[in-house]
Amino acid sequence: MAKQPPPPGLPLRIKAAEKLRDVLGGAHFSPLTSDDLPDGRDRAIANRLVTTALRRHGQIDVILAELLDRGLPRKSGSFEAVMRLSLAQLVWLPDLGAHSALFLAVEALKRDTKAAHLTGLANAVLRRAQAESLRYLDLPDHLLIPDALKPGWSALYGEEAIDRFAAALIAGASLDLTLRDEDPELVAALGGVPVMADTVRIETRDRPVEAMPGYAEGRFWVQDAAAAIPARLIDLPQGARVLDLCAAPGGKTAQLAKAGYRVTALDSDATRLMRLKDNIDRLGYTAEIVTADAANYAPREKFDAALLDAPCSATGTFRRHPEVLWRRTREDIMGRAALQRRLIANAAASLNPGGILVYCVCSLEPEEGEAQLPWVLAHQTGLEPFKIDPAELNDLEGAVTTDGCVRTHPGLVTKDGGALDGFFVARFRRRA
Numbered sequence: 248m249a250k251q252p253p254p255p256g257l258p259l260r261i262k263a264a265e266k267l268r269d270v271l272g273g274a275h276f277s278p279l280t281s282d283d284l285p286d287g288r289d290r291a292i293a294n295r296l297v298t299t300a301l302r303r304h305g306q307i308d309v310i311l312a313e314l315l316d317r318g319l320p321r322k323s324g325s326f327e328a329v330m331r332l333s334l335a336q337l338v339w340l341p342d343l344g345a346h347s348a349l350f351l352a353v354e355a356l357k358r359d360t361k362a363a364h365l366t367g368l369a370n371a372v373l374r375r376a377q378a379e380s381l382r383y384l385d386l387p388d389h390l391l392i393p394d395a396l397k398p399g400w401s402a403l404y405g406e407e408a409i410d411r412f413a414a415a416l417i418a419g420a421s422l423d424l425t426l427r428d429e430d431p432e433l434v435a436a437l438g439g440v441p442v443m444a445d446t447v448r449i450e451t452r453d454r455p456v457e458a459m460p461g462y463a464e465g466r467f468w469v470q471d472a473a474a475a476i477p478a479r480l481i482d483l484p485q486g487a488r489v490l491d492l493c494a495a496p497g498g499k500t501a502q503l504a505k506a507g508y509r510v511t512a513l514d515s516d517a518t519r520l521m522r523l524k525d526n527i528d529r530l531g532y533t534a535e536i537v538t539a540d541a542a543n544y545a546p547r548e549k550f551d552a553a554l555l556d557a558p559c560s561a562t563g564t565f566r567r568h569p570e571v572l573w574r575r576t577r578e579d580i581m582g583r584a585a586l587q588r589r590l591i592a593n594a595a596a597s598l599n600p601g602g603i604l605v606y607c608v609c610s611l612e613p614e615e616g617e618a619q620l621p622w623v624l625a626h627q628t629g630l631e632p633f634k635i636d637p638a639e640l641n642d643l644e645g646a647v648t649t650d651g652c653v654r655t656h657p658g659l660v661t662k663d664g665g666a667l668d669g670f671f672v673a674r675f676r677r678r679a
């Protein structure tokens with residue numbers, strides 16, 4: 248007998264569950280691509296399911312705790328991922344229909360040998376969730392932010408920050424591009440809106456970045472508006488030697504090359520450096536590429552400036568990577584803050600007298616940002632603060648702190664009315 252084709256919608260459900268399961272297991276989230284699901288409509292639905300389940304993670308935790316008396320069954324394959332997708336669909340994606348949330352969950356579990364015995368449980372739980380979906384829709388948004396992050400955020404960004412950041416999480420991020428040249432024609436072809444300096448924003452797009460006009464010709468690169476700020480805070484004559492530390496995949500390397508500097512791009516990850524090389528080749532820029540640990544790199548010739556985009560908790564990127572919120576522990580953040588201090592010390596040692604150091608992290612955590620300033624002043628006596636003037640950032644009000652650092656977060660509004668990733672930037676000068 249001929250093999251039955253799978254029910255419509257099942258292949259995309261299984262792909263979505265595999266993706267979510269990987270992320271729950273520790274992988275970095277990236278949307279499903281045409282290699283995963285060639286059909287654009289299927290891919291869009293699968294990505295909506297996964298991103299909604301990730302953004303609503305904290306609320307889905309509450310629902311699962313209420314509906315699974317004995318918690319999640321252990322060693323149950325794709326069960327958790329399949330349930331989270333269907334709960335996201337039942338409560339927040341009503342246009343996808345309730346029937347498929349139940350039916351396809353059961354069908355997906357039947358095909359997973361580790362979870363096939365749980366179809367009865369899944370069916371019962373999802374039926375109860377369907378009956379309660381209007382009540383779940385009213386779950387408070389503050390549940391979207393883990394308790395571990397709330398005190399630091401309320402103290403630094405104000406009491407209402409939790410609600411504002413939760414709203415930014417649900418809204419997600421637009422696509423920000425940095426332009427290689429002033430390029431009004433391209434901006435019009437892309438349907439972009441100027442955000443600040445050479446950053447334009449694309450609110451809706453109908454194709455992958457690689458298929459957008461101008462990509463193949465290297466006329467832009469993808470970079471959040473906030474991530475584009477640090478490189479602009481180095482203002483030196485063309486030809487100055489600039490060290491880009493923790494450089495891959497090269498967004499800031501490209502900006503430094505665009506400014507006319509002789510750039511050395513350093514990263515410890517050789518694979519990520521291959522991506523950097525592809526990116527700057529596509530854009531027509533050049534840079535010396537070095538694979539090394541930034542904590543002990545000792546250049547033969549010192550630099551006029553260094554940009555240190557240090558590894559961090561990345562909580563500032565939660566609109567694109569909601570999973571970072573649920574991964575970070577206090578210990579983890581403190582460990583990264585200690586590494587950042589080692590990297591700052593070594594970056595300072597690679598500068599000529601008078602050389603500029605820009606330190607930045609895509610983190611919202613004060614330990615990785617604001618608290619690094621007094622530490623530098625106390626322990627890196629060879630560095631002095633080189634305060635950022637609000638006039639240097641006149642297209643983003645409210646981003647420069649009283650200490651002369653830059654602090655962006657998803658509650659700040661850009662001139663197009665949009666939001667930004669969370670970044671902290673401090674600038675120093677090596678004493679002569």
Ligand SMILES: C[S@@+](CC[C@H](N)C(=O)[O-])C[C@H]1O[C@@H](n2cnc3c(N)ncnc32)[C@H](O)[C@@H]1O
Nearest residue numbers: 493494495496497498499515516540541556558
């Ligand atoms: C936030 S990403 C950098 C993004 C990049 N600056 C850009 O604008 O495209 C952090 C980078 O730090 C690198 N990294 C982490 N630890 C490092 C170390 N000890 N030395 C050098 N690079 C490191 C990672 O491989 C990663 O590429």
